[in-house]
Amino acid sequence: MGKKTTLAGTFLTVAALTVTGCGGGGAASGETAEAPGDPAAASGTITVLTQRTDLVQSGAMDAYAAEFNKIYPKVKVEFEGLTDYEGEVKIRMNTEDYGDVLMIPASVSKNDYPKFFSPLGAADAMAKKYRFSDKTAVDGKVYGLAQFGTANGFVYNKALWRKAGVTEWPATPQEFLAGLEKVKAKTGAVPYYTNFKDGWPLVQWTANIGSVTCDNYATNKLAGAVSPWKEGGELRTVDTLLHDIVKGGLSEKDPSTTNWEASKAKIAKGEIGSMMLGSWSITQMRDAAEKAGADPADIGFMPFPAKDGSGKYCATLVSDYQQAVNAHSAHKEAARAWIDWFTEKSGYSAKEGAVPTIKSAPMPDTLQDFVDNDVTFVERSERDTGAVNDIDNAAEIGLNKQDYRQKLIDIARGAEKGSVEEYFAQLDKRWNEAAEASGS
Amino acid sequence: MTETTETAGVTEHRAAPSRRRTPGTGGGAGTGPRHHGPRGRLLRRATPWLFLVAPLVLLVTFTYVPVGNMIYYSFTDWDGVSPDRNFTGVDNYVQIFTRPEIFRVFFVSFYYLAASVAQIVIALYFATVLSFDLRFRNLFKGILFFPYLINGVAIGFVFLYFFQDGGTLDSVLSWFGVENDHAWLGDPASANTSLAGVSVWRYTGLNFVLFLGAIQSVPGELYEAAQLDGATRWQQFRYIIAPSIRPVIGLSAILAISGSLSVFEIPYIMTTGATGTSTFVIQTVKFAFQFNKTGLASAAAVVLLLIILLVTWIQRRLVPDEKADLV
Secondary structure, eight states, X not given: OHHHHHHHHXXXXXXXXXXHHTTOSOOOOOOOOOOOSSGGGOOEEEEEEESOHHHHHHTXXXXXXXXXXXXXXXXXXXXXXXXXXXXXXXXXTTXXXXXXXXXXXXXXXXXXXXXXXXXXXXXXXXXXXXXXGGGXXXXXXXXXXXXXXXXXXXXXXXXXXXXXXXXXXXXXXXXXXXXXXXXXXXXXXXXXXXXXXXXXXXXXXXXXXXXXXXXXXXXXXXXXXXXXXXXXOHHHHHHHHHHHHHHTTOBOSOGGGXXXXXXXXXXXXXXXXXXXXXXXXXXXXHHHHXXXXXXXXXXXXXXXXXXXXXXXXEEEEEEOOEEXXXXXXXXXXXXXXXXXXXHHTSOHHHXXXXXXXXXXXXXXXXXXXXXXXXXXEEEOOOTTHHHHHHHHHHHTOOTXXXXXXHHHHHHXXXXXXXXXXXXXHHHHHHHHHHHHHTTO | OOOXXXXXXXXXXXXXXXXXXXXXXXXXXXXXXXXXXXXXXXXXXXXXXXXXXXXXXXXXXXIIHHHHHHHHHTTBOOOSSOSOOOBOTTHHHHHHHHOHHHHHTHHXXXXXXXXXXXXXXXXXXXXXXXXXXXXXXXXXXXXXXXXXXXXXXXXXXXXXXXXXXXXXXXXXXXXXXXOOOOOTTTSHHHHXXXXXXXXXXXXXXXXXXXXXXXXXXXXXXXXXXXXXXXXXXHHHIIIIIHHHTHHHHHHHHHHHHHHHHTOOHXXXXXXXXXXXXXXXXXXXXXXXXXXXXXXXXXXXXXXXXXXXXXXXXXXXXXXOOOOOOOO
């Protein structure tokens, strides 16, 4: 008897807690987070969630806050650095306590932005002043401002490529492969490093959607049953190049134990020829070069080997994390003031060598080669990213995840059965089926 | 590939009832309370429960509520963040059972299952040898148990260096003149074997300690008598040790099977499931955190739980938990 009641009691408690447990995330007000008219009027303590634990620890973030306080004396800015940013914020967003200012986690679907964040302004007006604003635009309102953006391309060791006799940027994937061959033959270095084990650098290849055809609407065009890997499709061009590099033995011998941190010094010292990365990596590679006693000027950046109709290279600009205001924040004015100041006046993006969010600001020094060589910067429209991501998740492909490219590499080096054509066909099929199921 | 917490849990539950005593009936005279008013009786009745409040609250909060939530999520299409979730009925379960690629990863478990057989044999061998009087006995015990004390994440990283191109394994092999050009984690067969090997390295110590404890509970006279009768070491093992530790071997087998089905950290840290090393749990984690399909992932977790319960049940039916009877 006693046993039975306890059991029933346990289940009742479980049931009760289960039901109450799902109440999280109350209704948020849709009021716009306006910056205060008078800086002295804004007050309160705001918490900024950031993934840059290194900058929080080194005190660099506090230095920014001190600068900020010169204009907004009554706002106290506190930082919370989260090592596993995506994972932790995702869980905290089930409550109302996720800071005042935060980076929008990738796992939040675009259509849910109005439930979590305060709008920052009308999309049309924001688009005139800021890059990447349509990435967070829902129903004509923008919900997040990018911290900065990056251009996409190959980081390479200039000295090494010169030694191999390649001085011109390759103009086609074939020329790029030929260049890698020369690097391998003449210098003995690893021509291309996949970073297969760490995986996330493989995601960078996706950022080239738009670089190949110089199309601002390239990603929007993926929304639907469009077979992205069909002949002539951008993803096919991009993934075929990666496949051919690996198949041709132009990448490291054992991809399963690559090491990202070590790769920085290796490219600086000329043991690695190139890596597909964003322009944000240039400063890191140059730092690594200095530490390794190599010449930082040897670190170069080249665009994806493809030219548009007028014979120019294109490089997509993609946004980094976007800062947003928590819809439940008690100090929205102060929070907005911080976002505006951090994006426009802090000098953060210049320091990181990144593409500024403000359209009028100049390109960073790291991209000097691109500016000098008239590379067209493709400011990719992210209007339909929400729909594209929905299809991507439903298909379980993961354009911005490492798995499908790891499998591509495995196919290329013969560790996995099947041909690359079969694999592309299979990806197309999954993509199209998911797109049709979601009714877009 | 087994977990101590589970072992501890099992023994705890079993031991509890025998130790529990009804208050009032036990205890010597004079230790109980003097007056027996209605308040006193109520208090006495409540006493065991008062002691149980803390563990029960912890148990419910951290075990039953999450499991309840998980079961609830498994019937929804929740993405893990959104405040909205739709009830989709058994849709997730239908998906799991109609998509062959989800179950295909269970083949990877066979590598670990094979490894756990090796693991039990090795552990049994060393436990038997070290239960006899031997020089440096305690040192060897320490060495064997040591890997189990290291954090699994650290082990993953250490073995990543061990298996890398020109890493520890390759250099050790080259001392013996074996020039190896094989990427250990580079193709599915050797990658899974390598990972299973790491798992053996890590968990042998646990099995070893369990077996050693059981063997040492065997009365010493039995060995003496056996020796007088001229029994060899093998005969001693076969007719004294093995039968007396049967329950522990049975328990190890259950833990090995459930462990093999739910391998996670070693392959996740070392290969993140690339090159055909993905396991069911890795796949579940990917559903939840890569593709934002928390509902589907919860359903997968429930299915795994049921499979393990089923396997355990079958095993208990086939090998009932008999009391070891020596004399």
